[in-house]
Amino acid sequence: MSRSSRGSRAWLLALSLLIGGAQAETTPAPIQLASHCPPGFELTAGNSCALHSLYDQYNSLYNQGVGGLKTALPARRDGFSPQQIDLGRQLFFDPLLSGDQTLSCASCHHPKLGFADGQAKSTGIHGRSASRGAPSLWNMAFLTSFFWDARAKSLEEQMTGPLYAANEMGNTPTQLLSSINANSTYQRLFATVYPGEPTQPITLTQIYAAIAAFETSLISLNSRYDHYAHGYAEALNADELEGMNVFRSFVARCAECHTPPLFTNQQIAVIGVPEPPGQPFDAGAESQSHNPTWRGGFKVPSLRNIAQTAPYMHNGAFGNLRDASEFYTKGRGHALPEAEQARMTLHWHIWEPKLAELELDRLVDFMQTLSDDSFTPATPTQVPSGLTPGGRLPAALQGATNTTAAARLVSQGE
Ligand code: HEC
Numbered sequence: 001m002s003r004s005s006r007g008s009r010a011w012l013l014a015l016s017l018l019i020g021g022a023q024a025e026t027t028p029a030p031i032q033l034a035s036h037c038p039p040g041f042e043l044t045a046g047n048s049c050a051l052h053s054l055y056d057q058y059n060s061l062y063n064q065g066v067g068g069l070k071t072a073l074p075a076r077r078d079g080f081s082p083q084q085i086d087l088g089r090q091l092f093f094d095p096l097l098s099g100d101q102t103l104s105c106a107s108c109h110h111p112k113l114g115f116a117d118g119q120a121k122s123t124g125i126h127g128r129s130a131s132r133g134a135p136s137l138w139n140m141a142f143l144t145s146f147f148w149d150a151r152a153k154s155l156e157e158q159m160t161g162p163l164y165a166a167n168e169m170g171n172t173p174t175q176l177l178s179s180i181n182a183n184s185t186y187q188r189l190f191a192t193v194y195p196g197e198p199t200q201p202i203t204l205t206q207i208y209a210a211i212a213a214f215e216t217s218l219i220s221l222n223s224r225y226d227h228y229a230h231g232y233a234e235a236l237n238a239d240e241l242e243g244m245n246v247f248r249s250f251v252a253r254c255a256e257c258h259t260p261p262l263f264t265n266q267q268i269a270v271i272g273v274p275e276p277p278g279q280p281f282d283a284g285a286e287s288q289s290h291n292p293t294w295r296g297g298f299k300v301p302s303l304r305n306i307a308q309t310a311p312y313m314h315n316g317a318f319g320n321l322r323d324a325s326e327f328y329t330k331g332r333g334h335a336l337p338e339a340e341q342a343r344m345t346l347h348w349h350i351w352e353p354k355l356a357e358l359e360l361d362r363l364v365d366f367m368q369t370l371s372d373d374s375f376t377p378a379t380p381t382q383v384p385s386g387l388t389p390g391g392r393l394p395a396a397l398q399g400a401t402n403t404t405a406a407a408r409l410v411s412q413g414e
């Protein structure tokens with residue numbers, strides 16, 4: 001062998017090593033599902049995740065009345081496997097779930113915006129407007145009905161709404177099934193998660209169950225308010241405590257509907273929030289139930305992480321917590337057109353408490369103590385489709401155009 005051919009072989013070897021090395025760097029490791037439970041959950045012998053909360057030590061029989069601190073939580077949904085929850089996380093962030101592969105669930109329920117999207121009304125595929133604002137997804141494990149008008153009775157039933165609505169994700173069951181089944185990574189992951197079940201083909205029930213499992217893992221029960229509720233008196237300052245007392249008072253009556261510890265009693269209430277100028281009247285729960293006393297009625301939303309989810313109400317009518325609080329003190333039905341005032345059955349806890357300016361400020365101080373996103377799950381670095389994890393970002397996170405969102409991110413230290 002001549003010297004020069006030996007030289008060129010060595011060069012070729014070096015080149016192939018280089019290419020090999022480069023490939024190893026660009027080909028990501030295959031997606032593996034977590035075998036541990038999310039924080040706050042304990043892995044039981046049957047490979048299921050059981051939620052633990054300090055609220056479990058309280059018996060609601062011995063609570064201190066409405067708004068009492070040591071009140072137990074309502075029944076919860078848990079018991080999913082770590083793998084099922086983690087598969088749900090992949091699906092939640094995968095834009096493959098939308099008709100045009102641009103939107104994931106996180107496009108409207110973004111972890112940096114309290115699992116909402118910062119918009120008065122959400123934007124679906126092709127820039128189409130949804131009819132209401134996206135609610136936060138924290139603490140879904142405890143809810144018994146879903147949507148602003150409470151029309152879905154389970155998380156599984158709920159998600160068929162956004163998945164197939166033409167103005168949201170715009171997919172169809174047939175397309176969803178064929179795209180998930182055509183993906184070899186999903187085939188592998190579903191087979192891991194549902195070992196006893198046939199996953200050829202993967203079914204809608206299996207897809208929905210995994211997403212529901214992920215949603216029920218979003219737990220926020222460790223705010224400064226909670227520290228106070230569990231007995232750490234210094235967790236709230238004097239202003240916040242004053243706000244809590246206004247919140248719980250029979251004058252303001254906030255806790256009658258936004259009942260701790262979830263800060264919702266899960267009922268429908270007619271409170272008379274106005275529609276923004278030029279927008280059609282939203283009959284809310286009446287449209288679903290055909291019950292005229294529910295005209296303009298909406299599900300009482302939880303106030304957990306409320307500081308992160310402006311604008312407020314089903315239609316984003318109020319841009320900040322001060323305006324949302326002030327609404328309650330201006331008198332029954334004050335914001336409604338006269339014709340609606342006569343037709344709507346406003347809830348008896350909606351009256352005219354005549355709260356002072358300072359009391360409204362304190363209410364805001366108190367609501368800001370309900371923030372806790374310490375259990376925020378990580379956004380996957382890659383999703384099975386190979387599309388950008390999360391898909392289209394909510395407008396508030398696209399560039400620095402929205403100063404409110406930018407300021408919020410700065411205040412979160414990002
Ligand atoms: C285009 C934006 C958009 C996308 C994408 C979207 N949602 Fe929503 N979501 C909304 C809006 C708007 C509502 C409220 C609609 C209503 O009440 O009529 C909502 C409501 C919900 C609720 C009810 C919460 C409650 O408190 O009642 C859940 C749960 C939910 N979405 C989960 C999901 C999941 C899971 C996905 C992905 C499969 C998803 N969403 C995709 C906008 C979106």
Ligand code: HEC
Nearest residue numbers: 253254257269273298299300301312313314324328347349
């Ligand atoms: C009669 C029950 C009831 C009472 C009392 C009540 N609320 Fe509400 N609250 C609701 C309902 C229902 C909504 C949603 C209405 C809508 O979207 O049109 C809501 C929405 C809110 C929101 C916006 C939540 C979001 O996610 O957008 C805030 C903030 C709020 N309430 C604070 C308060 C405060 C502060 C008080 C006391 C001054 C109070 N509420 C008293 C039923 C009540």
